[in-house]
Structure formats: structure tokens, C-alpha cells
Amino acid sequence: MSDYDFDLFTIGAGSGGVRASRVAATHGAKVAIAEEHRIGGTCVIRGCVPKKMLVYGAHFAEDLEDCQRFGWKIDGKSFDWTILRDNVLADVDRLEGAYTETLENHDVTIFHERAEIAGPHTIALASGKSVTARHILIATGARPFMPECQGAEHAISSNEAFHLDKLPKRMLIAGGGYIANEFAGIFNEFGTKVTLVNRSDQLLRSYDEALRDRLLQISLMKGIEFKFNTIFEYIKPCDDGGYKVKLSDCEEEVVDCVMFAVGRRPNIEGLGLDNAGVELGEGGEIKVDRFSKTNIDHIYAVGDVTDRVQLTPVAIREGQAFADSVFGKGDPYAVDHSCVPSAVFSHPPIAAVGMTEGEAKNKLGAVRVYQSDFRPMKNVLAGRNERSLMKMICDAEDGRIVGIHMIAPEAPEMMQAAAIAVKAGLTKADFDATIAIHPTMAEELVLMR
Numbered sequence: 001m002s003d004y005d006f007d008l009f010t011i012g013a014g015s016g017g018v019r020a021s022r023v024a025a026t027h028g029a030k031v032a033i034a035e036e037h038r039i040g041g042t043c044v045i046r047g048c049v050p051k052k053m054l055v056y057g058a059h060f061a062e063d064l065e066d067c068q069r070f071g072w073k074i075d076g077k078s079f080d081w082t083i084l085r086d087n088v089l090a091d092v093d094r095l096e097g098a099y100t101e102t103l104e105n106h107d108v109t110i111f112h113e114r115a116e117i118a119g120p121h122t123i124a125l126a127s128g129k130s131v132t133a134r135h136i137l138i139a140t141g142a143r144p145f146m147p148e149c150q151g152a153e154h155a156i157s158s159n160e161a162f163h164l165d166k167l168p169k170r171m172l173i174a175g176g177g178y179i180a181n182e183f184a185g186i187f188n189e190f191g192t193k194v195t196l197v198n199r200s201d202q203l204l205r206s207y208d209e210a211l212r213d214r215l216l217q218i219s220l221m222k223g224i225e226f227k228f229n230t231i232f233e234y235i236k237p238c239d240d241g242g243y244k245v246k247l248s249d250c251e252e253e254v255v256d257c258v259m260f261a262v263g264r265r266p267n268i269e270g271l272g273l274d275n276a277g278v279e280l281g282e283g284g285e286i287k288v289d290r291f292s293k294t295n296i297d298h299i300y301a302v303g304d305v306t307d308r309v310q311l312t313p314v315a316i317r318e319g320q321a322f323a324d325s326v327f328g329k330g331d332p333y334a335v336d337h338s339c340v341p342s343a344v345f346s347h348p349p350i351a352a353v354g355m356t357e358g359e360a361k362n363k364l365g366a367v368r369v370y371q372s373d374f375r376p377m378k379n380v381l382a383g384r385n386e387r388s389l390m391k392m393i394c395d396a397e398d399g400r401i402v403g404i405h406m407i408a409p410e411a412p413e414m415m416q417a418a419a420i421a422v423k424a425g426l427t428k429a430d431f432d433a434t435i436a437i438h439p440t441m442a443e444e445l446v447l448m449r
């Protein structure tokens with residue numbers, strides 16, 4: 001008989017928590033999970049998945065325009081936001097059901113309520129119930145950071161963007177990162193007049209400069225406006241709807257919607273971490289070692305709450321590694337956080353793996369840069385003046401590829417395959433030895449000069 005109610009109690013049923021709980025259960029552990037909002041977490045409910053569906057929906061705007069040059073005539077086209085919104089939200093419901101079913105099929109006990117740590121092995125549930133567990137996994141994710149300014153309460157975050165009653169005619173999006181650029185692209189394609197407002201003059205800081213410049217240039221061409229080096233002074237509701245917004249060094253303007261996308265903060269408030277003595281880092285993230293263990297031996301944390309790499313596949317890997325290491329029969333293993341590929345689902349998307357040109361020069365000294373700057377065949381026939389860019393960064397000494405960067409239609413799809421080669425340490429010569437598939441955009445990868 002165990003001294004505890006459960007072998008594992010997971011707080012948070014998002015990407016990391018669900019994977020860890022399911023895998024621990026397959027290893028024979030008695031597992032419970034608590035979720036205060038909806039099973040599936042950020043990615044499934046209000047992140048990657050519904051966002052990507054909106055990206056697909058938005059891209060039809062360009063396809064419907066371009067198709068005329070391919071001989072198609074579509075009269076009377078129009079867009080109804082509520083149809084897309086409701087279909088996306090219905091699919092989110094379906095996915096929540098699928099995630100719940102997976103947990104149930106693995107005999108994971110689900111508590112649909114908030115959980116807090118009440119003692120080293122004790123979890124207090126919002127209903128007043130208290131349970132004990134041999135191990136605790138904190139997988140509570142992150143939430144949007146809402147900066148302070150007068151009237152900030154009138155701004156929405158990405159959470160609300162999926163539920164808007166109607167499409168805003170004019171929208172200000174604060175931020176220059178993933179979410180700001182993705183949603184600027186989405187709403188701009190739907191016909192909203194979008195202005196992206198950033199406190200610095202740099203977008204997507206972690207990406208290669210050439211790609212960032214190209215995205216800015218294409219976004220401007222598509223009609224997105226940018227205001228750099230400015231911050232919000234106030235947001236005031238107008239009597240007849242909309243908001244008066246004042247940005248520093250700018251005239252007051254009226255918009256229908258203000259969205260903040262200025263980063264996400266670990267969900268640790270009121271979690272009772274002090275009751276178990278769990279240590280935090282400087283940014284409020286839970287400090288863990290490479291096995292996702294906190295300073296307390298039986299308490300672990302995975303995903304966004306640890307603020308290592310805020311991406312779903314990383315949270316899933318961390319959850320898997322934790323469950324295998326703690327409950328499996330093999331040796332413990334850690335997740336390798338190097339060379340993680342990523343994408344920004346902007347219009348067009350950006351994708352990257354490894355070092356940027358700047359990072360590689362700083363780290364390696366001598367690098368070779370190969371580049372392909374081309375107009376995709378489909379854009380040529382469509383009369384769309386939008387060029388793609390691919391860059392390959394190699395170590396000048398041995399030709400090893402240390403980074404690949406792309407801005408192109410379907411760049412994330414191409415990058416997933418290319419990332420395998422970079423992770424495996426292949427060289428430019430290995431790529432050159434591979435025969436192209438013609439005609440594709442991806443063939444540029446093996447033809448770069």
C-alpha cells in the first residue's frame with residue numbers, strides 16, 4: 001500500500017502536463033491531474049491550434065485574389081468572421097474531448113478545478129478537498145503579460161482574440177514577437193486596418209536579421225502599419241464605441257480594438273510554492289535542473305512555467321522525459337534544448353533552426369553564408385511581388401551547417417525536414433550531394449550558392 005493517494009499529481013493539463021500524466025500512467029503510476037480552465041491547455045484551447053486555423057482562414061484572402069490569374073473567376077466573395085470563429089471554437093471543443101478521453105483511457109483521475117500546493121506532498125483543490133502525492137509535477141504554463149498604462153484593462157490579449165464578437169475595423173497590436181506578428185497577419189488578411197506598435201525598432205529579435213527585414217518589407221506592402229520606439233500612454237473608451245489611444249510621440253487615434261502581445265509570464269501566483277519551498281528564478285520562472293527537477297527532490301516542473309523554450313513540442317518532450325525518467329524502467333534522460341526548430345506563422349511564415357548569421361559569427365568567427373533570394377513560381381504567375389529568402393550558415397572550417405533560415409510560403413513545413421539534417425550535423429556538401437526535387441521551393445535548399 002502506498003502512503004500517498006497518488007504516485008503523481010500533475011497541476012495543469014496542457015501540453016506538458018497531459019503528456020507526462022499519460023506516460024507516467026502507462027509506466028504503472030497512479031496519476032491525478034488538475035485543470036482550472038480546459039483540458040488541453042494553451043496550445044489546444046487558445047494557442048497554436050486555433051491560431052493555425054485562423055492563419056489558414058486568413059490565407060484564403062490571397063488565394064482568392066491570386067486565383068484570377070490562374071483562370072478562376074469568383075464573383076461576390078465575402079468573409080464572415082463568425083463562421084470561421086465558431087467552426088474553430090467547435091474544433092477546439094472536439095480536441096478538448098479527445099484530450100480528456102486520452103487521460104481517462106489511461107486511468108488518470110481528472111480534477112476539473114484549481115489546485116495549489118499546501119505542503120511538500122499535499123495538494124489543496126478549490127473544492128476544499130485535499131490529496132497527497134509521492135511526486136508533484138508543476139505544468140501550469142504561462143499567461144499573457146499585460147503592461148501597465150492608463151486604461152490597460154480595455155486591451156485584450158491573444159486569449160480573447162479567438163472570441164471577438166465581430167471583426168474590428170481598426171486594431172492596434174502591441175508587441176513585436178511571435179503573437180503580435182502572427183495576429184497582425186491574420187487580422188490584416190481579414191480586412192482589419194492593423195497597426196503594430198513596438199517599444200523598440202526590432203521585430204522578432206531571435207530571428208536572422210535578413211528575414212526580419214524581409215517580413216517587415218512584405219508586411220508593409222500588404223498594408224500593415226508599424227509604429228516603432230513608442231509606448232502606450234492611455235486607452236480611453238469612446239462614447240460611441242471604440243477607444244481613443246495615445247502613444248508616446250504620436251497623435252491620439254481612435255481604434256476598435258487594442259491587443260497586447262508583449263510576452264508571457266510563468267503561472268506561479270498563489271500556487272503555494274512556499275509551502276513546499278520551491279525556488280524561483282529572477283523572472284518568476286520555476287528553477288529546474290536538466291531533468292526538470294526543482295530544488296525539492298520529488299517536485300518537478302515542465303513547460304512554459306520553467307521559461308526555457310516556450311514551445312509546445314518542447315513542453316511535450318520535457319513531460320515525456322520526466323515521466324520516463326521518474327516512472328520508467330530505463331535510465332533517467334534529459335531533453336536536449338539545443339537546435340530547436342521554430343516558426344512564426346506570419347504572412348508569409350518564417351522558420352529557422354540553429355544560429356543566426358550574427359550569432360554564428362560571434363561564436364565561430366569564420367562562417368560561410370549561402371543564400372537564395374527568389375520569387376516563388378506561384379507568385380510569379382499570380383503577379384504577386386513577394387520574394388522568398390533562404391539562408392544557410394556554415395562553419396567555415398568544416399562546412400557543418402549551423403543554421404538554416406527561411407521566409408517563404410510553407411517555410412515551416414520545409415524546415416521540419418531540414419532541421420533533422422542540421423541536428424544531425426550534416427554539411428553543405430551533404431546537401432549539395434542530394435538531387436533536387438523539381439519544381440519545388442524546397443529544392444533551393446540543395447542548390448544554394
Ligand SMILES: Cc1cc2nc3c(=O)[nH]c(=O)nc-3n(C[C@H](O)[C@H](O)[C@H](O)COP(=O)(O)OP(=O)(O)OC[C@H]3O[C@@H](n4cnc5c(N)ncnc54)[C@H](O)[C@@H]3O)c2cc1C
Pocket residue numbers: 011012013014015016017034035036037038040041042043044046047048049051113114115116139140141142158179267271302303304305309310311312313315345
Ligand atoms: C496565441 C499563442 C500561439 C502559440 N502558437 C504556438 C505555435 O504555433 N507553436 C508552438 O510550439 N507553440 C505555440 N505557442 C506556445 C505554446 O502554446 C506553449 O508553449 C505550450 O502550450 C506550453 O505548454 P505547457 O504545458 O507548459 O502549458 P499550458 O499549455 O499553458 O498548460 C498549462 C495549464 O495549466 C492550467 N493551470 C494553471 N495553473 C493551474 C492551477 N493552479 N490549477 C490547475 N490548473 C492550472 C492552465 O489553465 C493551463 O491549461 C503559442 C502560444 C500562444 C499564447
Ligand SMILES: NC(=O)c1ccc[n+]([C@@H]2O[C@H](COP(=O)([O-])OP(=O)(O)OC[C@H]3O[C@@H](n4cnc5c(N)ncnc54)[C@H](O)[C@@H]3O)[C@@H](O)[C@H]2O)c1
Pocket residue numbers: 147174175176177178179180182198199200202203204261262263264309310311342343344345
Ligand atoms: N509560432 C510559435 O511557435 C509561437 C506563436 C505564439 C507564441 N509562441 C510562444 O509564446 C511566447 C510568447 O509570445 P509573445 O509574442 O507574447 O512574446 P515574444 O517574447 O515573442 O515577444 C514579446 C514582444 O513584446 C515586446 N515587449 C516586451 N515587454 C514589453 C512592454 N512592456 N511593452 C511593450 N512591448 C514589450 C518585446 O520587445 C517583444 O517584441 C513566445 O516567446 C513563444 O515562445 C510561439
